[in-house]
Amino acid sequence: MELDLTTFLMEVVNFMILVWIMNRLLYKPVQAVIAKRLAAMDQMRSEAERIRTEATELSQTYHGRLATWDAEKTELRRQLQTEIAAERQRLTADLDQELDGMRDKARIAEERQVEERVRLSEERAIAHAGRFAAHLLSRIATPELGKQLMDMLLEDLAALPDEQHRSIVESLGRVDSVVRVASAYPLPDDSSQHFEVRFREVFPAAKQFSFSVNEALLAGIRVNTGPWNLSANLKDELSFFQGGINGD
Amino acid sequence: MLDGTHALFYLGPVGISTAVVTTWGIMAVFILTAWFLSRRLTIDPGPLQIAVEGVVQAIHSAVYEVLPRRADSVFPFVATLWLFIGVANLSSLIPGVHSPTGNISVTTALALLVFCSVHWFGIRIEGLRRYLKHYLSPSPILLPFHIIAEVTRTLALAVRLFGNMMSLEMAAFMVLLVAGLFAPIPLLMLHIVEAIVQAYIFGMLALMYIAGAIQTLEARQPLKEE
Numbered sequence: 001m002e003l004d005l006t007t008f009l010m011e012v013v014n015f016m017i018l019v020w021i022m023n024r025l026l027y028k029p030v031q032a033v034i035a036k037r038l039a040a041m042d043q044m045r046s047e048a049e050r051i052r053t054e055a056t057e058l059s060q061t062y063h064g065r066l067a068t069w070d071a072e073k074t075e076l077r078r079q080l081q082t083e084i085a086a087e088r089q090r091l092t093a094d095l096d097q098e099l100d101g102m103r104d105k106a107r108i109a110e111e112r113q114v115e116e117r118v119r120l121s122e123e124r125a126i127a128h129a130g131r132f133a134a135h136l137l138s139r140i141a142t143p144e145l146g147k148q149l150m151d152m153l154l155e156d157l158a159a160l161p162d163e164q165h166r167s168i169v170e171s172l173g174r175v176d177s178v179v180r181v182a183s184a185y186p187l188p189d190d191s192s193q194h195f196e197v198r199f200r201e202v203f204p205a206a207k208q209f210s211f212s213v214n215e216a217l218l219a220g221i222r223v224n225t226g227p228w229n230l231s232a233n234l235k236d237e238l239s240f241f242q243g244g245i246n247g248d
Numbered sequence: 249m250l251d252g253t254h255a256l257f258y259l260g261p262v263g264i265s266t267a268v269v270t271t272w273g274i275m276a277v278f279i280l281t282a283w284f285l286s287r288r289l290t291i292d293p294g295p296l297q298i299a300v301e302g303v304v305q306a307i308h309s310a311v312y313e314v315l316p317r318r319a320d321s322v323f324p325f326v327a328t329l330w331l332f333i334g335v336a337n338l339s340s341l342i343p344g345v346h347s348p349t350g351n352i353s354v355t356t357a358l359a360l361l362v363f364c365s366v367h368w369f370g371i372r373i374e375g376l377r378r379y380l381k382h383y384l385s386p387s388p389i390l391l392p393f394h395i396i397a398e399v400t401r402t403l404a405l406a407v408r409l410f411g412n413m414m415s416l417e418m419a420a421f422m423v424l425l426v427a428g429l430f431a432p433i434p435l436l437m438l439h440i441v442e443a444i445v446q447a448y449i450f451g452m453l454a455l456m457y458i459a460g461a462i463q464t465l466e467a468r469q470p471l472k473e474e
Contacts, residue, residue, distance in 0.1 A: 004353040007265045011348070011357035014268070018275050018332060023324040025282035030304045033289045033297075040291060 130242045134218070137234045141219035143185045146233075149220030150183075150191070153232030154198040165202075171226030172205040179206050180224040182214040184233060187221075195221075267351040274335050274348070303331075310452075314459045318373060322458055325365055329358065330451035333409065337443030340417050341436060349446075350413040352406065359406035362454040363398065370461030379461070405453060412446050 160168070171177060181187075181195065196209050206225070214222065220233030231237070255263025285300055293301060307327040312319040333349060340347035348354045370379040383394045416439050423435055 002352070003356060004265060004351075006262055007268055007351065007353035008357045008360075010264075010268045011271060011354045012361060014271050014275060015328070015332065015358065015361055018278060019324055019328040021275075021279050022282060022328050022331070025279065025286050026300075027304060027324050027327060029286040029289050030301055031308070033291065033293075034301060034305065037291050 126242050130238055133241070134234075134238055137238070138218050141184065141234055143219075145219040146183060146185050146187075146221065147191060149232040149234075150195060153221065153223070153230060154195070154202070156232070157199070157202045157230065160202075168225065168228055169203055169205050171228060172203055172207070174226065177206075177226055178208045178210050180210045180212065181221055182212045182217060182224070183221045184213070184215055184217040184219050186213050187211055199223075265351070265353075266346060267348040267354050270339060270345060270348045271336070271354065273345075274332065274339060277335070278331070307331075311455060314455055315462065318369070318462060321373075322369060322455065326451055326455050326458075329362070329454055330447055333358070333450050334444055334447035337413055337447055338440065340413070340443075341439065347413050347417065347443075349409050350417050352410045355406040355410040355413075358409070358450070359402045362405060362457060363402040365454070366398075366457045366461045369458050373462050382461075401453075401457065405450060409446055409450050412442060416442055 172179070179199065181192070187195070192209070192211050196206075199209075200206050216235055218234035218238075220231075220237075222233055222236060223230035231240075256266050256269055257264050285297065288294075289297060304327070307330055308319065308323050311323045311326055315322055336347055336349045336354075338347075339345050340350065349358075367379070370382075374382070383391050416435075420435050420439060
């Protein structure tokens with residue numbers, strides 16, 4: 001163990017050289033790389049922070065837009081529901097109105113159908129009644145009934161109003177006027193003479209009489225003079241009866 | 249000779265000892281390794297770069313813990329001390345190689361460099377007057393004791409490292425002679441631990457001495473406390 005000055009000095013120099021070289025070749029490059037990596041990490045961290053901030057802002061913006069859209073959607077839905085309700089109300093009113101119209105039309109049509117059915121029923125009933133009455137009267141029609149009807153006609157002619165009386169007289173006053181008398185049964189001579197006498201009592205202007213038989217009259221007579229038809233027979237009465245009912 | 253003091257060869261009148269040659273070999277290994285690594289440094293490191301960066305960062309952190317504001321100035325010297333002494337201590341594990349730190353001339357040189365660096369960093373950071381003034385504090389009476397402490401701690405540095413490494417080699421050699429081939433293995437494991445511990449002690453003491461020379465409170469405060 002002795003101190004060698006040469007070794008001592010050379011070790012001093014060697015170590016100083018080693019410090020310089022290591023500093024140049026190892027420490028500085030390694031620290032530079034570490035610093036560079038730290039800088040890169042800082043930059044990445046900054047970038048990440050920036051991206052996170054942007055993401056946060058975007059998220060906030062997105063949520064804000066979502067809230068706005070929700071509000072708009074709610075408002076639009078409310079408006080739509082209001083419009084739908086108004087449209088439904090309008091359509092319901094239109095439909096009700098249309099239904100009322102159709103109901104009125106149906107009611108009117110039904111009433112018309114009922115009226116038509118009633119009318120047809122009445123006509124059918126009248127026809128039945130007419131046929132029934134005709135059938136019944138045809139069975140009870142007799143020459144005596146015809147005479148009674150003739151007397152009733154002569155009484156009615158005597159009670160005619162003045163205006164009708166004058167009109168008949170005017171028609172009988174013509175030169176070619178003939179009083180045509182149709183009866184259901186042949187009138188005996190006395191009956192026809194009786195009729196002529198009684199008729200001239202009421203209408204003295206009657207000049208000429210013509211008697212004929214018309215079995216369709218069932219009973220009674222029909223007097224025709226000019227435009228006048230003076231009936232007192234079952235057929236005309238039934239027709240008048242049917243026409244009177246139909247006229248009602 | 250175990251301490252490597254004899255001249256292995258001569259460069260003119262200068263005798264080159266085994267310790268110097270071993271130091272050159274270690275320096276060559278360091279320089280080639282540093283050159284090789286510095287050419288392949290990337291942002292995305294491989295396993296080797298990670299290991300190297302880990303070592304460098306660990307040393308830098310240790311220096312930073314003691315001298316936050318002057319870590320970059322002191323770091324190359326302390327780091328080289330740690331790495332060189334550690335590798336030099338472990339070099340004796342290679343058969344036929346003697347550790348340079350088993351040579352008193354080498355450890356003295358390293359201790360002297362620490363002694364000089366203490367004053368260099370002290371004067372550089374504090375200024376000459378202020379640096380010299382700290383020898384008079386807290387009382388001028390303590391000046392001789394300061395001087396004695398400077399010398400003795402430098403001597404202690406040199407002798408501690410030399411004694412430990414020389415004795416380890418000596419013990420291993422003697423056990424090998426007495427007990428055969430496998431008996432020194434536990435001793436060699438102890439050698440590894442001791443080599444690392446001695447390197448750490450030497451470097452840490454150097455760092456403490458340098459930090460002690462820097463009296464400015466501001467230089468010792470962490471940067472984050474600004």
